[in-house]
Amino acid sequence: MNDQQPPDLNKLRQQIDQIDTQIQALIADRADIANQVAASKRVDKGAVYYRPERESQVLRAVKARNQGPLSDEVLVRLFREIMSACLAQQKPLNIAFLGPEGTFSEMATYRYFGHSVLAMPEASIDQVFTEVEAGVADFGVVPVENSTEGAVNNTLDMFLSSPLKICGEIDLPIHHYLMSKQQRLDEIKVIFSHRQSLAQCRGWLRNNAPDIETVAVSSNAEAARRAAYSEHAAAIAGQSTAAMYGLHILHSKIEDQSDNATRFLIIGQQVLAASGDDKTSLMIAAKDEPGLLYHILRPMNEHGVTMTRIESRPSKQGRWDYVFFIDVVGHIDDQPIANTMQEIQRFTQHVKVLGSYPKSV
Numbered sequence: 001m002n003d004q005q006p007p008d009l010n011k012l013r014q015q016i017d018q019i020d021t022q023i024q025a026l027i028a029d030r031a032d033i034a035n036q037v038a039a040s041k042r043v044d045k046g047a048v049y050y051r052p053e054r055e056s057q058v059l060r061a062v063k064a065r066n067q068g069p070l071s072d073e074v075l076v077r078l079f080r081e082i083m084s085a086c087l088a089q090q091k092p093l094n095i096a097f098l099g100p101e102g103t104f105s106e107m108a109t110y111r112y113f114g115h116s117v118l119a120m121p122e123a124s125i126d127q128v129f130t131e132v133e134a135g136v137a138d139f140g141v142v143p144v145e146n147s148t149e150g151a152v153n154n155t156l157d158m159f160l161s162s163p164l165k166i167c168g169e170i171d172l173p174i175h176h177y178l179m180s181k182q183q184r185l186d187e188i189k190v191i192f193s194h195r196q197s198l199a200q201c202r203g204w205l206r207n208n209a210p211d212i213e214t215v216a217v218s219s220n221a222e223a224a225r226r227a228a229y230s231e232h233a234a235a236i237a238g239q240s241t242a243a244m245y246g247l248h249i250l251h252s253k254i255e256d257q258s259d260n261a262t263r264f265l266i267i268g269q270q271v272l273a274a275s276g277d278d279k280t281s282l283m284i285a286a287k288d289e290p291g292l293l294y295h296i297l298r299p300m301n302e303h304g305v306t307m308t309r310i311e312s313r314p315s316k317q318g319r320w321d322y323v324f325f326i327d328v329v330g331h332i333d334d335q336p337i338a339n340t341m342q343e344i345q346r347f348t349q350h351v352k353v354l355g356s357y358p359k360s361v
């Protein structure tokens with residue numbers, strides 16, 4: 001028989017209250033120091049208030065220190081919100097994203113920057129680039145590839161002419177939910193969603209709703225809005241969208257791949273210093289000639305540069321004229337990448353560094 005007495009609940013609550021008081025005081029101290037940093041930066045008119053590489057270093061340190069019981073993901077989210085609130089005292093960031101409200105792009109925006117920013121929904125990826133180029137937004141958030149459906153070509157094509165740099169990335173797990181004003185699937189006559197989401201759920205739709213019409217719209221939030229005003233319509237969208245538009249969730253996580261994820265890029269005008277764990281994105285323009293890809297990849301192999309992604313797109317400058325979008329591990333200032341760049345430039349028309357930026361934390 002166990003005679004050990006259970007912990008005294010009142011004492012445990014008192015301990016929690018004491019710890020909460022200490023945490024709050026430390027957060028206030030951090031905010032005060034952040035204000036001192038802001039005052040120091042105001043002396044320098046060219047000072048940059050937000051440094052993605054510095055934030056990435058802080059969050060990696062959070063993960064390195066973590067010994068539980070909370071997960072790395074939970075602690076990173078908590079510290080990001082603290083940093084977001086502290087930065088907002090200095091200068092709230094304006095962040096353009098592919099809207100409207102309720103999209104996965106909005107979710108990625110808050111996941112990357114925290115909730116103490118001014119989020120600006122834009123009607124198109126082109127408009128996100130335009131707002132950042134004009135300085136109306138400090139940064140933009142745009143999707144670039146999905147683990148199931150591949151590249152988002154509109155984003156890649158914008159880099160053909162845009163001077164903006166890639167300043168960061170975030171990988172967001174994507175789960176799709178079928179939602180409607182109705183409460184049964186057999187009452188649905190049409191399903192609205194973005195074409196990417198429809199593609200990511202095509203297997204589920206084929207098996208569970210083969211006779212229901214599907215209609216592609218500009219965004220999942222727009223799909224939910226249409227479903228909210230239609231008696232026999234449903235939408236495929238993120239879970240939070242259902243509450244936003246007063247819809248019932250009929251089926252959860254209907255994506256065909258359980259590990260479905262979308263990678264988003266953070267675009268801005270900054271050229272970043274190395275953070276210690278970086279990625280570099282390149283755009284290489286070249287004529288379609290024998291051995292072209294070999295001349296691009298051989299220097300990477302010889303200098304030990306790891307390539308993580310390659311895509312090709314028409315350059316829109318002439319027939320059979322292409323550009324390659326390539327991601328490699330490391331910063332552009334790292335010697336192996338610098339050496340690789342020198343060799344590639346000998347065989348290509350143009351090499352553009354789209355950005356060196358911290359890997360997704």
